[in-house]
Amino acid sequence: MLEIKNLHATVDGKEILRGINLTMGSGEVHAIMGPNGSGKSTLSYVLSGRDGYEVTDGSVTYNGKDLLVMEPEERAGEGVFLAFQYPVEIPGVSSMNFLKESVNSVRKYRGEEVFDAMDFLKFVREKTKTLNISDDMLKRAVNVGFSGGEKKRNEVLQMAVLNPTLAILDETDSGLDVDALRIVGDGVTALRSPERSMLVITHYQRLLDHIVPDHVHVLAHGRIVKSGTKELALELEQNGYAEFASEAA
Amino acid sequence: MNSITPTSQALLDRYEAVKKNFVGADVPWLAAIRDESAATFRKHGLPTPRTEDWKYTNLRALNKIAFDGDAATDVNVADLPERAGSGPRLVFVDGRYRGDLSHSGASTKGVRCSHVADLLESDKDLIEASLADTGDETPLLALNGAFQEDGYALILERTTLVDELVEVLHVNAGSAVNQPRNIIAVGAGARVRLLETHVGTDTSTQFFNGATVVTVDEGAKVEHLRHQMQPVSTVHINTIRAHVAVGASYNSFVLAEGGQMSRDEIQVALMGKAASTKLHGVYLGSGCQVLDNTTVIRHQAPGTKSEENYRGALNDQSRGVFQGNILVQKGADGTDGRMSNKTILLSGEAEINSKPQLEIYADDVQCAHGSTAGELEEAALFYLRTRGIPEGEAKTILVEGFLAEVMEEFGLGELAGAFRARISSWMEA
Numbered sequence: 206m207l208e209i210k211n212l213h214a215t216v217d218g219k220e221i222l223r224g225i226n227l228t229m230g231s232g233e234v235h236a237i238m239g240p241n242g243s244g245k246s247t248l249s250y251v252l253s254g255r256d257g258y259e260v261t262d263g264s265v266t267y268n269g270k271d272l273l274v275m276e277p278e279e280r281a282g283e284g285v286f287l288a289f290q291y292p293v294e295i296p297g298v299s300s301m302n303f304l305k306e307s308v309n310s311v312r313k314y315r316g317e318e319v320f321d322a323m324d325f326l327k328f329v330r331e332k333t334k335t336l337n338i339s340d341d342m343l344k345r346a347v348n349v350g351f352s353g354g355e356k357k358r359n360e361v362l363q364m365a366v367l368n369p370t371l372a373i374l375d376e377t378d379s380g381l382d383v384d385a386l387r388i389v390g391d392g393v394t395a396l397r398s399p400e401r402s403m404l405v406i407t408h409y410q411r412l413l414d415h416i417v418p419d420h421v422h423v424l425a426h427g428r429i430v431k432s433g434t435k436e437l438a439l440e441l442e443q444n445g446y447a448e449f450a451s452e453a454a
Numbered sequence: 455m456n457s458i459t460p461t462s463q464a465l466l467d468r469y470e471a472v473k474k475n476f477v478g479a480d481v482p483w484l485a486a487i488r489d490e491s492a493a494t495f496r497k498h499g500l501p502t503p504r505t506e507d508w509k510y511t512n513l514r515a516l517n518k519i520a521f522d523g524d525a526a527t528d529v530n531v532a533d534l535p536e537r538a539g540s541g542p543r544l545v546f547v548d549g550r551y552r553g554d555l556s557h558s559g560a561s562t563k564g565v566r567c568s569h570v571a572d573l574l575e576s577d578k579d580l581i582e583a584s585l586a587d588t589g590d591e592t593p594l595l596a597l598n599g600a601f602q603e604d605g606y607a608l609i610l611e612r613t614t615l616v617d618e619l620v621e622v623l624h625v626n627a628g629s630a631v632n633q634p635r636n637i638i639a640v641g642a643g644a645r646v647r648l649l650e651t652h653v654g655t656d657t658s659t660q661f662f663n664g665a666t667v668v669t670v671d672e673g674a675k676v677e678h679l680r681h682q683m684q685p686v687s688t689v690h691i692n693t694i695r696a697h698v699a700v701g702a703s704y705n706s707f708v709l710a711e712g713g714q715m716s717r718d719e720i721q722v723a724l725m726g727k728a729a730s731t732k733l734h735g736v737y738l739g740s741g742c743q744v745l746d747n748t749t750v751i752r753h754q755a756p757g758t759k760s761e762e763n764y765r766g767a768l769n770d771q772s773r774g775v776f777q778g779n780i781l782v783q784k785g786a787d788g789t790d791g792r793m794s795n796k797t798i799l800l801s802g803e804a805e806i807n808s809k810p811q812l813e814i815y816a817d818d819v820q821c822a823h824g825s826t827a828g829e830l831e832e833a834a835l836f837y838l839r840t841r842g843i844p845e846g847e848a849k850t851i852l853v854e855g856f857l858a859e860v861m862e863e864f865g866l867g868e869l870a871g872a873f874r875a876r877i878s879s880w881m882e883a
């Protein structure tokens with residue numbers, strides 16, 4: 206369970222998060238919507254521990270532990286996963302090796318047995334099938350030359366193999382065509398479970414058709430200015446964020 | 455003329471004192487070459503920082519070396535790194551061929567895989583020109599010419615193909631100065647692949663000043679791989695001069711990680727139409743090391759092609775130097791020359807001096823060069839860490855990936871694993 210209290214954060218001295226409060230029970234899916242530049246990605250980076258994102262006030266506890274004192278890799282070990290809005294290209298590192306390194310690092314952290322090469326291959330192949338990811342893609346360098354849709358599917362694959370308990374999906378549905386959206390939507394839905402909470406950042410209702418949220422929040426100017434049920438998402442898509450412009454200022 | 459440094463003078467004094475005892479001192483034509491080389495060296499002396507292409511790489515470490523000492527004899531097979539394959543391996547200890555430590559491999563018709571001292575009597579015609587390169591503009595080549603006693607000789611008759619990797623191992627063991635002169639001469643249509651490894655068993659300050667003269671005849675191919683892993687006490691200079699004929703190629707890859715000061719200088723003359731060269735390398739610097747890669751490519755004929763790609767990782771206060779010279783001579787129309795140098799600086803005190811230089815006197819020429827240097831990309835490091843990979847390992851993965859790109863582009867074949875492993879262990883050290 207995740208508890209964010211009065212979270213303030215600055216980037217390069219500029220305050221971006223200005224008092225966020227959010228509580229997520231385990232197994233819950235929360236959607237965050239909000240205008241461009243409102244701080245959604247910033248929140249995801251603060252939760253996963255990126256350098257340069259300075260928390261100036263507030264707290265974040267996850268399963269009773271202070272998340273903010275942990276290194277990014279420790280948070281991953283504790284079950285936090287971030288699917289990046291813009292997945293990063295890693296030249297010269299094959300996707301397969303990268304996946305194996307990361308899965309084994311996390312397993313080591315969790316006190317689980319690490320995979321050898323053969324077992325890992327089997328394990329990955331099970332996951333790639335459903336996400337329509339070819340072996341050829343796994344041989345290529347991480348995200349290098351991947352299409353936008355391939356990058357997003359690759360993020361979902363990483364989520365599937367790392368088995369997180371808190372998944373933050375930052376616009377995993379952006380830039381996808383209809384078919385890719387279905388693949389990603391199904392992939393994410395398949396990972397929904399009572400042990401896994403999801404924080405789904407999106408601009409569109411369509412992903413939420415696949416993965417129905419328990420709660421929807423509006424983030425504007427670094428604060429959650431409205432919360433509601435899944436109907437709120439529909440409403441926002443129709444009416445935009447104009448009504449929050451004044452509230453947030 | 456009289457302004458050569460005391461160290462240069464000390465080297466010349468040493469030359470006069472010991473030349474009577476050199477291997478082949480009684481071979482008049484060789485003695486003449488040595489004297490001529492010494493005279494050329496005397497004209498210039500050792501380069502100083504005022505010498506244009508030695509601006510970034512200082513030889514003052516040589517001032518502390520006493521230029522004496524004899525070749526070591528107490529080196530055993532057990533002291534040597536393992537062979538990379540089952541092909542021949544020639545072992546040189548302090549510049550002297552050691553048959554007892556070498557492997558001859560399967561003999562192939564038309565291939566001589568030997569050493570210079572063994573060919574002095576029998577094969578003057580094959581070797582004289584290569585030994586006689588006195589290095590007018592390259593004082594260290596002249597110095598090498600004066601002191602040359604032995605070196606490997608890899609000579610292929612036309613159309614001979616050597617399938618197995620040929621290995622040469624240079625061991626710096628005891629003598630303070632080690633100056634082998636090597637020969638690669640490959641006849642038309644022939645093909646060979648060679649791995650040279652430089653190691654040292656002694657941690658006193660030593661001076662390795664090797665030179666290799668390469669001739670690649672029409673349509674022949676030479677692939678020349680080097681791994682320089684001498685102790686950090688060594689001053690290592692290796693000069694390669696390659697002459698490439700019509701449709702032939704000279705390709706070189708160097709992994710440089712040893713020496714307090716190391717310079718790998720390659721001069722390639724693309725003399726025939728459609729001749730090509732690919733010069734790639736990786737350098738790994740730590741401590742106070744200075745690692746220099748200098749290349750001079752002369753496009754002398756139409757349709758010639760050169761590709762250079764050097765990448766390195768520098769830690770602590772180490773410094774890298776990359777000097778890439780491409781000269782396209784008049785008439786070398788349709789030349790294609792590409793040069794790239796990228797460095798990751800793992801410490802705030804590490805530094806790279808990267809100096810690409812193009813001189814073009816022909817038409818329809820495509821030349822491109824680029825160089826970058828910087829820290830590891832924060833976004834990439836963060837990405838790996840969010841996937842549970844600890845910071846140290848994440849850095850290793852990124853550096854390996856960055857360097858692996860050059861190795862993959864070159865194509866190291868069966869050596870790729872071993873070279874990658876060196877990089878991993880360097881990162882972990």
Ligand SMILES: Nc1ncnc2c1ncn2[C@@H]1O[C@H](COP(=O)(O)OP(=O)(O)OP(=O)(O)O)[C@@H](O)[C@H]1O
Nearest residue numbers: 216217219221240241242243244245246247248290
């Ligand atoms: N390094 C930085 N220096 C200054 N401002 C920054 C920096 N990084 C981000 N910002 C600002 O922080 C604000 C929030 O950015 P963030 O990426 O969190 O928005 P977002 O809600 O994810 O937007 P989008 O919907 O476009 O993805 C923006 O105004 C952005 O310009």
Ligand SMILES: [Mg+2]
Nearest residue numbers: 245246247290
């Ligand atoms: Mg964003």
